[in-house]
Amino acid sequence: MAHAGPQTRHVDLQGRTLLPGFIDAHGHFANALQVVGWANIQRPPAGPVTSIASLQQVLREHVASHPVAKGEWVIAYGYDVDGLSDGRPLDKADLDALFPDNPVMVIHNSNHGAVLNSRALAIAGYDASTPDPTGGVIVRLPGSTEPAGLVMETAFLPLFVHMPQPSEEERLAQFDQAQRLYTSKGITTVQDGATVAGDLGLFQRAAREGRLCIDLVLLPLVLEVPSMLRERFPDFLGKPLEMPQPALDAFGQYRDRLKLQGIKLLLDGSPQGKTAFWGEPLLTPGPNGEANWRGQPVFPPEQLNESVAQLSAQGLQMFAHCNGDAAIAMMIEACRKAGLKPEQDHRTVIIHSQFMAPGQLEQYVELGLHPSFFTVHAFFFGDTHLANLGPERAGRMSPMASAMALGLHCSNHNDFSVTPIEPMRMTETAMTRRTRTGVVLGESERVSAEAALRALTIEAAWQIREEDSKGSLAAGKRADLVILDADPTATAPEQLNAIAVVATLKDGACIYGSLEGAQA
Ligand SMILES: [Zn+2]
Numbered sequence: 001m002a003h004a005g006p007q008t009r010h011v012d013l014q015g016r017t018l019l020p021g022f023i024d025a026h027g028h029f030a031n032a033l034q035v036v037g038w039a040n041i042q043r044p045p046a047g048p049v050t051s052i053a054s055l056q057q058v059l060r061e062h063v064a065s066h067p068v069a070k071g072e073w074v075i076a077y078g079y080d081v082d083g084l085s086d087g088r089p090l091d092k093a094d095l096d097a098l099f100p101d102n103p104v105m106v107i108h109n110s111n112h113g114a115v116l117n118s119r120a121l122a123i124a125g126y127d128a129s130t131p132d133p134t135g136g137v138i139v140r141l142p143g144s145t146e147p148a149g150l151v152m153e154t155a156f157l158p159l160f161v162h163m164p165q166p167s168e169e170e171r172l173a174q175f176d177q178a179q180r181l182y183t184s185k186g187i188t189t190v191q192d193g194a195t196v197a198g199d200l201g202l203f204q205r206a207a208r209e210g211r212l213c214i215d216l217v218l219l220p221l222v223l224e225v226p227s228m229l230r231e232r233f234p235d236f237l238g239k240p241l242e243m244p245q246p247a248l249d250a251f252g253q254y255r256d257r258l259k260l261q262g263i264k265l266l267l268d269g270s271p272q273g274k275t276a277f278w279g280e281p282l283l284t285p286g287p288n289g290e291a292n293w294r295g296q297p298v299f300p301p302e303q304l305n306e307s308v309a310q311l312s313a314q315g316l317q318m319f320a321h322c323n324g325d326a327a328i329a330m331m332i333e334a335c336r337k338a339g340l341k342p343e344q345d346h347r348t349v350i351i352h353s354q355f356m357a358p359g360q361l362e363q364y365v366e367l368g369l370h371p372s373f374f375t376v377h378a379f380f381f382g383d384t385h386l387a388n389l390g391p392e393r394a395g396r397m398s399p400m401a402s403a404m405a406l407g408l409h410c411s412n413h414n415d416f417s418v419t420p421i422e423p424m425r426m427t428e429t430a431m432t433r434r435t436r437t438g439v440v441l442g443e444s445e446r447v448s449a450e451a452a453l454r455a456l457t458i459e460a461a462w463q464i465r466e467e468d469s470k471g472s473l474a475a476g477k478r479a480d481l482v483i484l485d486a487d488p489t490a491t492a493p494e495q496l497n498a499i500a501v502v503a504t505l506k507d508g509a510c511i512y513g514s515l516e517g518a519q520a
Contacts, residue, residue, distance in 0.1 A: 003475055011515050016502055017487040019453065020471050021188030021480035022423045023460035025372045025411030026319075026351050029192040029216060030199050031077075031111070032178035033171055035417050037066065039076035041106065043083025046380075046420045051085045052094050055106075059098055070101045073163055077107040077417055079115060080272075082384050091141070092117045092149035105159065109380075110270030111418055113137075113152035114159070121147050123162050126155070135298055137275070137287045152287060153269050153298070171202055175211045182214060183504045183512035185421045186482030189215040189461075189470065193319070193351070193415075194264045197227040207258035213511045215257050215480075217464055219264040219319050222307055241310040248314060252465065261464050262317030262349075265307060266298050268327035270418075271354060272381040274388065276324035279357060282388045294326065301330055308334040317465075318348045319372075325357035332360065335367045342368030349463050351413075354397055355389070361399065365406050370463060372411040373398035373455070375429040376419050382435030395442030400430055402444075404451060409462045412455035427452040427488055428496040449489040479508035483515075 004010075039062035040047045041055050049055045059076060068074055081089045095104045095117035103120035107113075116124065128145045132138050136154030138147050151159075182190050192203065195218045206212060220228060226240035229247060236244050251260045269275025274287050277295040286293025297304075308331075311318055322328045331350060340346055346368060353364075353371035364370065375398045377385070385394040403410045412426045419425075430452035433441045440446075461471030469478050483502040491499060503513035 013483060017484045018473065019186070019482050019484065019488075020457045020473055020477075021482050021504065021506065022186045022456045023189040023411075023464070023466075023471065024182065024187050024191045024217075024413065024416070024421075025456070025460040025463060026193045026374075026413035027191050027416040027421070028111070028194060029178065029190050030195070031417040032181050032190075033174045034075075035077055036174050036177045036181075037075075037166075038062075038107075039074070040078055041076040042078030042109065042420075043080050047078055049078075049080075049083060052090055055079075055084075055090065056094065056098055059095075059104075068102055072102060073120075074099055074102050074104045075107065076105070077111075078109050079106045080109045080380075082272075082381075089148075089150065090115050092121060092147070095149070103162075105163075108150070108152070108270075108273055109418060110273040110275070111415075112269045112273050112275055113150060113156045115149040116147075116151060116159075117149065120159075121149070124151070124159055126151065132288075135296065139287055150287075152273055153275050165198075168202055168205070172206055172209070172211065175206050179213055180512070181416075181421055183506075184501060185423055186484070186501045186504050186512075187214065187421065187423070188480035188482070188504065188506050188511075189217060189464075189466070191217045191219065193219050194221040194266070194321075195219060195224070196221055197224045197231065200228055201231075203258055207256035210256065212257035214506055215254065215259065217259050217261045219262055220260065221264045221266070222311075223266075225263065239310065241307060241314075243314060243316075248316070251316065259464075262319050263311050264351075265304070265318060265320040265331075267304065267320055267322045267330055268295060268297055268324050271323050271377075271388070272384050276355065277327040277330075278324040278355065279326045279329065280393075283390055284388050295324055297327060297330060301333070304330055305334045305337050309338045312338045312340060312346065312348075315346075317346065319351055320348070321351045323352045323354040325355050325360065328353065328356055328360055332363045332367065332369070335369060340367050340369075342366075344368065347409075347463060347465065349411075352415075353399075353403075355385075355393060356396055356399055358396075361403055361406055361408065364403070364408055370409045371398075371403050372413050372460075372463065373400050373403075373430075374415060375400065375412055375433065376414055376422070376425055378429045378433045378435055378441050379425065380419050380436075382433075382439065382441050383437050385441070386435070386439060391441075395445075397441060398430075399442065399445045400451070400455070401447050404447065409459045410455050411460040411463050412452065422497060423456050424488065424496040424499050426456060428493045430455065431493045431496075449491075449493075453488060479505055481505040483513070 139150040268277035281292040458471035
């Protein structure tokens with residue numbers, strides 16, 4: 001009230017709850033632009049699919065509402081074999097039956113792979129004679145080398161070059177709908193957590209044209225940095241990760257709501273896809289039935305060490321995707337070799353920090369690394385982790401209470417489009433760590449509602465160096481706010497996901513819902 005002036009408008013929230021706008025600590029805004037045109041084949045509660053037949057039905061309905069010509073791609077997202085009641089995975093024959101003349105890509109819920117039909121496999125050039133590429137998996141039909149349909153990691157990533165890209169105008173037209181996915185959940189700062197060269201110009205144009213209503217934070221993917229530099233600095237002849245000064249200057253400042261924050265490194269795959277890199281073997285076979293499977297790293301350690309040394313020497317903030325304890329150990333070792341220390345305030349973020357080995361959090365403290373956790377995994381994939389890892393290792397997933405006790409800055413994310421944008425489910429799972437079947441994973445790692453909310457607000461702001469302007473309600477900070485219809489700190493965890501967003505404000509302007517609704 002001390003700050004109120006003649007222009008100040010008073011709004012009585014009538015018992016509703018005002019919080020700082022939520023910050024997307026890790027996710028993929030580029031996916032939001034895409035999924036608005038793809039079929040949602042997630043299992044409940046995120047989607048409708050419970051069997052191969054229901055998945056086929058969703059594809060039929062999608063094509064009825066988004067017609068495709070012969071030869072055009074049909075794309076679906078959110079495939080989860082554990083959500084199928086059939087007792088077997090989806091394969092190419094299930095998709096060939098529906099679409100003999102169209103390539104089909106059913107993207108795995110890890111976003112690290114997809115099930116392809118025969119047309120798509122042919123376009124990719126995969127047949128019985130194709131060996132698995134380094135760092136990738138082509139799953140085969142039982143008893144043969146013929147591809148079954150599912151391809152993962154480096155067998156999946158090159159597929160996108162075969163797909164016709166929508167025009168820049170078509171993609172710009174999706175920005176409103178894509179941002180609404182976030183504003184409807186109270187998110188006022190969103191991340192594109194692995195920006196590719198082809199998208200950087202699109203995001204910059206969208207910003208210039210005033211199409212962003214929320215702040216968009218970009219993390220260029222390390223592999224894409226050389227092409228981004230070549231495009232913008234054709235005369236530059238330095239090493240690929242050594243940036244000319246104007247490129248370095250582009251980091252850390254918003255321009256028209258767009259900010260380049262740091263560089264994204266990718267060390268392993270996904271635990272539910274069994275492509276994370278673990279120190280000890282899984283209790284279940286690998287993606288191709290391998291015994292003693294413990295996954296594999298995306299890069300050899302020498303290459304990672306060199307990237308970390310070059311990026312840190314230039315003062316670039318690093319965001320490293322590490323799911324398994326062996327990938328986490330590789331990153332710790334690379335940071336140690338590069339001489340990182342907490343006093344440098346480098347704020348290196350280990351995205352996921354999912355299956356940490358004992359002692360690794362203490363190494364984070366020693367080097368100044370901070371985790372962005374993924375607690376909704378307990379709900380969406382927790383039962384799968386129990387089967388693959390057993391209760392002790394599965395119970396160590398996203399160790400938020402231990403990390404907070406050590407004073408680390410912990411954020412929490414939903415890695416959209418891997419899981420739906422649901423800040424309240426993130427809060428719930430940080431508090432309960434309960435799986436779909438009701439098992440609690442690592443009871444001692446449960447945190448309070450206040451701690452869970454800090455991970456979505458002030459700690460997420462800290463990780464992108466915005467704690468002075470965002471993440472708490474304080475005079476002088478940006479008026480990035482969300483109004484909820486109930487108080488999450490006074491709601492039973494099981495009821496949290498039913499809390500609705502009444503209004504979302506960015507810099508004081510209402511961008512979702514209405515203040516009138518809040519007053520009613
Ligand atoms: Zn991600």
